[in-house]
Every structure is written in C-alpha cells, then in structure tokens.
Amino acid sequence: MIKVVETKPFEGQKPGTSGLRKPVQTFQQPGYLENFIQSILDVSLADVKNRNAVQLVVGGDGRYYSSQAIQTIISMCAANEVGHLIVAHNGIMSTPAISAVIRARNAHGGIILTASHNPGGINGDFGVKYNCANGGPAPDQVTNEIYARSKQIKQYKRLDPSMPDVDVGRIGQHVVKHSGGEMMVDVVDSVDMYLNLLKAIFDFELLRKFVSSKRLLIDAMNGVMGPYVRRIIVQELGASADAAIRCDPLPDFGGHHPDPNLTYAADLVDKMRNGPYDLGAAFDGDGDRNMILGAKGFFVTPSDSLAVLGENLERIPYFRRDRVKGYARSMPTSRAMDQVAKKTGLKCYETPTGWKYFGSLLDAGLVSICGEESFGTGSDHIREKDGLWAVLAWLSVMATMPDDQSNSVESIVRQHWRTYGRCYYCRYDYENCDARSCETMMSTLAAKIAANQLPKTIESDGTTYHVDEAFNFGYTDPVSGEQASNQGLVIQFNGGASRVMFRLSGTGSTGATVRLYIEQMEMDAEKAINGNQEDYIRPLAKVALQLSCLSEFTGRQQPTVIT
Structure with a gap:
C-alpha cells in the first residue's frame, strides 16, 4: 500500500554548492530525509505527465546511513509512481559514473547520496544531491525550487514500512509492486559501464605499455573509487596490485577524512617522497576530486593540473577527434588556464564555484575542459568533475611526450611554467567557525569594497601592493542568462598580477568555513621555475588578513588546512 505521511518542514534544508550536507544525526531524524526526497520528487517530476516512463539513477559513496537511505528512496519513488530506478550495486557508484549512467540511459535524473570530501561514519556527515537529465548537478x-518546497511541505509518500527491502546486493532486475502499479529496480555494476566510456576517450593500448614501465601509487582513501581503481588501473592497465591502496569502500572511510589534499592525504605524500614511484594520485569519497603527485612527492596544484591538461588536450584521442572548443574555471581558481587560452586563441570562461555552473557551457559546446582549485577537473564527456579521468589524462600526457623531453610529472609542469609563466597560489581554509561572525566579516569587507574604502597602497614584507580593483563577483550565464550574485570578494593589486579572494564555503555541514585564496602571477621564466612559493604567498596573505580582519572576526589565528 502507498502511505501518505503527514509531516512538517525542517529548517535549513537549503542545498549548498553541491547538495544538502548535514551531520548523520540530522538526517536520522524521523521525516528529515523523507521531506527532502519528497521535495526533490515534487520539483523534478512536476511537469511529467507519465511518471511510469521516468527513469532515475540512485547511488552514492557508501558512507554511513547510505543503506537505509537507499531503501527509503526506493520506497518513496515507488509511492510517487516512478516507473524505473537504476540503483548502484550495494548502493555504491562514483559521482562521475552516475553522471555517465544518467547520460547513457537517457534517465530523467539521479539522486546521489554523498557528502563528497566530508568525513563519514556515525559522527560524520551525510548528503543528498539531485542531478538533472544532462548528468550534471541541478x-x-x-x-x-527544492528548498522552497521543503519549507512548505505537509506530506510525503512512501510504501508501507512492512514492505521487504530490495536486495541491492544482487545485480539484476527486481520488481516492486504496490497499490498504484509497479516499479522496476535495475541493480547495476557501474564499473564496466564507466570503463567503456573511458575506452572511447583514451588510447588504452598506449596506456598499458606506458604503465608497464612506471610505478604508480593510487589512493582511493577507502571511498567509492576502490573498485574502479582495481578494475581499471590494475586489471585493465596492468599496474601492480600494490599500486592500489585503501581500495575497500568503508562507511567511515577508515576513520580518515576523504579529502585529497596535502593535509588529509599526508600518508600518500610521505610514501611518494620516500618511495620509487613515478605518479601518485588520491580521490575523495565520491570519486570526483583528485590530487596529482610526481616522483618524490612533487605536488601539482589543481590549478596547474587544469592548465597542463588544457595545454595538452590533443594528446588524448577524444580531443583529437573532436576539436578543443574552449576552457572554463571557477573564479577562485588560478589564472594559469587563462594563459593557455591566450596562446591557443580560445576563450576561458570564469564561473562561480560549483560544477553546476559549467553545465550549460558544456551542453552548449563552448568548452571542452573545466576545473576548480578544490581538486576538481573534468571534461565534456560527462557533466561532473571526474577524478579517474584526470589521472588517465595525466598518464596520456606523460606517455606522449616527445623523446627529447622528460615525461616526468615535475618536468612537464616546469616546462609549462617556462612557457606560460607561473601562478603562485595557495588556499587557506578556516573550518567550522561561528557562522554569524563569518557573515559579519564578509559583509563588513563587502561594504568597504562597495564604498571604495580600502586603502590604496599597502606594504607587506618589503613589497608594495597597489589596490587596482575590488568587487563582489557576480556571473551571468552566457547561455541561459541566469544570474548569480555575491559569489566571492575579490581584491586585485599591481595591474592584476596579484589578487586575494574570500568566500564562505557551501560544502560544510556545521558552522561556517571561510576560504581565503591567494594568487601571485610571475611571467619571468626563470623566477617561475626557481621562485620560492612562500616568498610570493606570505606577504599577500598578510595583506589579506589585514584587510579582512579575519582573525579578529573568527578568533582563528591559523587556518585549519592550507592547500
């Protein structure tokens, strides 16, 4: 029987940068998950005349509470007369793979259970986001509209709780019968489906030959990517079994923070520094983010990774067949990609943070590759950032370097700096701060910018910074015309060579996270290659902290994470 359950709205069900993320205990409140899922279904199916023809994809990173949530979603989709669900085997499917499946199966959309790089476990975070028919975030x-619906919801639909669970551990088709009809549940293993997509992009024969002569170290961080790494990197490309580490997906990610950066993937960095490896990589919980390391732990910033791949896209068969159209980056991402665009004569679009802003550019065929400084890189093959795609792209670049050039990660990056200049770049994260204090800090700085009250010249560590321009970043989508305002505060110095940026993050589950971004461009080839990162970043960081009074507002003297 279909049950109609009376309910009341919960406060704060507003999706952030990529979905609704809250502590597990919040989602475990009776009706909390149900309210949000019903809001998604009400909005996404509002204009659908024949719901029995609708296909939705459901999966996630396997974090704690996923199993219960999937059964709830199956029950609610059936009660809302959805005709067909494509559900991940054991509920585990990477975010890039879900995007690929939505597109391959022409699905109406997908519900993804993930809090991405946030910690998991009973005391960790859970998350839900909705992706549209193009495979990208809503x-x-x-x-x-989903948020507005969540604030006025009065009831949700589900099947009688006595209905037995669907066995998502058994691949194949299952039929859920109910008083309104029936729903097909197709439990699938996405790894082979995703592999077939990658084989249409990369030269796997070339990659096999290259990998056979190299030592890789790929860290899945006990997230969703473990099965993909074992199947594709080890079995398909022939890397040794010990190249794949932490590849068992765990509900609490093994007690670790599944965020691929120098802080939370420090174990991998140490192994790379002290081991005989040529390339290292790490992924976040749901597999859309990546970190690239070279021999001896050489760290490639996400901004540089994006630019290097953009420079070398035509080394990948997919982009040789279909010409490179353009580039896109989020506003806080360094302008390294802009330098590539200038030399190629292609446009580089600057968007707000959030992969959803790349979607219309990709759909319109305006860009081929896009990325964010938060360890996200992707292309027009799907509508999500894609960690494994980025690793295979790097392997493809390395494998096709001319014989007279070294194919090491470090040499490729240094040659890029020699040609395009270098954007010295750093991000300071101040996590779980008091939300009201952070909002006051941002509004105070925004008011100074609007009133042109910033000092014109600032001295720091013997360097003079002249304020050229300061603004609150806004964006008008060139395809849809949709506008987004208040997307971050930007202050530029010395002819635009230097800039600092401030944002309140939309990915935290409690409190507020302030992100401070610092960038200094260096076009002199010798200084770009041999300069000291700290010498470029330290004085600008002091200027940013002085202008924002961040320490005074937040009470934090040091950032939580530096990347």
Whole structure:
C-alpha cells in the first residue's frame, strides 16, 4: 500500500554548492530525509505527465546511513509512481559514473547520496544531491525550487514500512509492486559501464605499455573509487596490485577524512617522497576530486593540473577527434588556464564555484575542459568533475611526450611554467567557525569594497601592493542568462598580477568555513621555475588578513588546512 505521511518542514534544508550536507544525526531524524526526497520528487517530476516512463539513477559513496537511505528512496519513488530506478550495486557508484549512467540511459535524473570530501561514519556527515537529465548537478533555479518546497511541505509518500527491502546486493532486475502499479529496480555494476566510456576517450593500448614501465601509487582513501581503481588501473592497465591502496569502500572511510589534499592525504605524500614511484594520485569519497603527485612527492596544484591538461588536450584521442572548443574555471581558481587560452586563441570562461555552473557551457559546446582549485577537473564527456579521468589524462600526457623531453610529472609542469609563466597560489581554509561572525566579516569587507574604502597602497614584507580593483563577483550565464550574485570578494593589486579572494564555503555541514585564496602571477621564466612559493604567498596573505580582519572576526589565528 502507498502511505501518505503527514509531516512538517525542517529548517535549513537549503542545498549548498553541491547538495544538502548535514551531520548523520540530522538526517536520522524521523521525516528529515523523507521531506527532502519528497521535495526533490515534487520539483523534478512536476511537469511529467507519465511518471511510469521516468527513469532515475540512485547511488552514492557508501558512507554511513547510505543503506537505509537507499531503501527509503526506493520506497518513496515507488509511492510517487516512478516507473524505473537504476540503483548502484550495494548502493555504491562514483559521482562521475552516475553522471555517465544518467547520460547513457537517457534517465530523467539521479539522486546521489554523498557528502563528497566530508568525513563519514556515525559522527560524520551525510548528503543528498539531485542531478538533472544532462548528468550534471541541478542548477540554482532547480535547487531554489527544492528548498522552497521543503519549507512548505505537509506530506510525503512512501510504501508501507512492512514492505521487504530490495536486495541491492544482487545485480539484476527486481520488481516492486504496490497499490498504484509497479516499479522496476535495475541493480547495476557501474564499473564496466564507466570503463567503456573511458575506452572511447583514451588510447588504452598506449596506456598499458606506458604503465608497464612506471610505478604508480593510487589512493582511493577507502571511498567509492576502490573498485574502479582495481578494475581499471590494475586489471585493465596492468599496474601492480600494490599500486592500489585503501581500495575497500568503508562507511567511515577508515576513520580518515576523504579529502585529497596535502593535509588529509599526508600518508600518500610521505610514501611518494620516500618511495620509487613515478605518479601518485588520491580521490575523495565520491570519486570526483583528485590530487596529482610526481616522483618524490612533487605536488601539482589543481590549478596547474587544469592548465597542463588544457595545454595538452590533443594528446588524448577524444580531443583529437573532436576539436578543443574552449576552457572554463571557477573564479577562485588560478589564472594559469587563462594563459593557455591566450596562446591557443580560445576563450576561458570564469564561473562561480560549483560544477553546476559549467553545465550549460558544456551542453552548449563552448568548452571542452573545466576545473576548480578544490581538486576538481573534468571534461565534456560527462557533466561532473571526474577524478579517474584526470589521472588517465595525466598518464596520456606523460606517455606522449616527445623523446627529447622528460615525461616526468615535475618536468612537464616546469616546462609549462617556462612557457606560460607561473601562478603562485595557495588556499587557506578556516573550518567550522561561528557562522554569524563569518557573515559579519564578509559583509563588513563587502561594504568597504562597495564604498571604495580600502586603502590604496599597502606594504607587506618589503613589497608594495597597489589596490587596482575590488568587487563582489557576480556571473551571468552566457547561455541561459541566469544570474548569480555575491559569489566571492575579490581584491586585485599591481595591474592584476596579484589578487586575494574570500568566500564562505557551501560544502560544510556545521558552522561556517571561510576560504581565503591567494594568487601571485610571475611571467619571468626563470623566477617561475626557481621562485620560492612562500616568498610570493606570505606577504599577500598578510595583506589579506589585514584587510579582512579575519582573525579578529573568527578568533582563528591559523587556518585549519592550507592547500
């Protein structure tokens, strides 16, 4: 029987940068998950005349509470007369793979259970986001409608709780019968489906030959990527079994923070520094983010990784067949990609943070590759950032370097700096701060910028910084015309060579996270290659902290994470 359950709205069910993320205990409140899922279904199916023809994809990173949530979603989709669900085997499917499946199966959309790089476990975070028919995260218009619905919801639908669970551990088709009809549940293993997509992009024969002569170290961080790494990197490309580490997906990610950066993937960095490896990589919980390391732990910033891949896209068969159209980056991402665009004569679009802003550019065929400084890189093969795609792209670049050039990660990056200059770059994260204090800090700085009250010249560590321009970043989508305002505060110095940026993050589950971004461009080849990162970043960081009074507002003297 279909049950109609009376309910009341919960406060704060507003999706952030990529979905709704809250502590597990919040989602475990009776009706909390149900309210949000019903809001998604009400909005996404509002204009659908024949719900029995609708296909939705459901999966996630396997974090704690996923198993219960999937059964709830199956029950609610059936009660809302959805005709067909494509559900991940054991509920585990990477975010890039879900995007690929939505597109391959022409699904109406997908519900992804993930809090991405946030910690998991009973005391960790859980998350839900909705992706549209193009495979990408729902745009602001849709998430705003979902939030509005969540504030006025009065009831949700589900099947009688006595209904037995669907066995998502058994691949194949299952039929859920109910008083309104029936729903097909197709439990699939996405690894082979995703592998077939990658084989249409990369030269796997070339990669096998290259990998056979190299030592790789790939860290899945006990997230969703473990099965993909074992199947594709080890079995398909022939890397040794010990190249794949932490590849068992765990509900609490083994007690670790599944965020691929120098802080939370420090074990991998140490192994790379002290071991005989040529390339190292790490992924976050749901597999859309990546970190690239070279021999001896040489760290490639996400901004540089994006630019190097953009420079070398035509080394990948997919982009030789279909010409490179353009590039896109989020506003806080360094302008390294802009330098590539200048030399190639292609446009580089600057968007707000959030992969959803790349979606219309990709759909319109305006860009081929896009990325964010938060360890996200992807292309137009799907509509999500894709960690494993980035690793295979790097292997492809390395494998096709001319014989007279070294194919090491470090040499490729240094040659890029020699040609395009270098954007010295750093991000300071101040996590779980008091939300009201952070909002006051941002509004105070925004008011100074609007009133042109910033000092014109600032001295720091013997360097003079002249304020050229300061603004609150806004964006108008060139395809849809949709506008987004208040997307971050930007202050530029010395002819635009230097800039600092401030944002309140939309990915935290409690409190507020302030992100401070620092960038200094260096076009002199010798200084770009041999300069000291700290010498470029330290004085600008002091200027940013002085202008924002961040320490005074937040009470934090040091950032939680530096990347």
